[in-house]
Amino acid sequence: MAAKSKQEALSQIQELIRANPGSSVSLKVIRSLNFSQEVQNPELMNYCVFQRLYVCFNACNKSFQHCIPFISLDGCFLKTPQSGQLLTTIRRYSNDQILLIxxxxxxxxxxxxxxxxxxxxxxxxxxxxxxxxxxxxxxxxGLLPALDEVIPGVDN
Structure with a gap:
């Protein structure tokens, strides 16, 4: 994650939530391994490393509440210098429309x-x-053991 001011990162998340009221956003960062050795600048997040981001837009959630309870889960590689994985949950309709949950x-x-x-x-x-x-x-x-842990007895 590029070094940004703490305020800028928080304002971007707040703007996402403001523009999409009721949406759920979670950002997780971890301390840099060299945290104790780095020169600390309170205005920069140079000692934090991006780990995870979760987003569920309220409109998508509300739409799914009126669907048949069937969810597709998938993960794919992100081909960027930072790498990582994109995890998604979708609902596909019989007319080939897709709802991102x-x-x-x-x-x-x-x-x-x-x-x-x-x-x-x-x-x-x-x-x-x-x-x-x-x-x-x-x-x-890792998905099947995770499903069993979070939602025991679920059909998969």
């Missing part, structure tokens, strides 16, 4: 990153809706 950018596709993503999704969709969902995936790395 939520997405996340994570450092790697692991059980831990899937658990983090699914917990946010669980909180956003609600216990009643997500408990009735059937999940479809190509059994991404």
């Amino acid at each position: 939520a997405y996340a950018v994570v450092e790697a596709e692991t059980k831990d990153s899937w658990v983090w993503f699914l917990r946010h999704l669980y909180d956003d969709l609600g216990v009643e809706k997500i408990g009735k969902c059937t999940f479809m995936s190509d059994q991404q790395k």
Whole structure:
């Protein structure tokens, strides 16, 4: 993550939420491994490293609440210098339209990153809706154990 002022990063997240009221956004950063050795500048986030971002737009969430509870989960590589993975949940309709429910950018596709993503999704969709969902995936790395941990007994 490029060094930006703390205020600028927070204002971008606040603008996303302001423009999309009721949306859910979660940003996770970790301290740089060289934190204790770096010269600290309180105006810069040069000692923080981007780890994860989760976004669920309220309009997409509301639309999904009126759908048959069937969710497709997928992950793909991000081909950037920073690399990472894009995790997505979508609902595909019979007329080939796609509803994006939520997405996340994570450092790697692991059980831990899937658990983090699914917990946010669980909180956003609600216990009643997500408990009735059937999940479809190509059994991404770490996904099946993550589903069993976050939503025990779910169809997949």
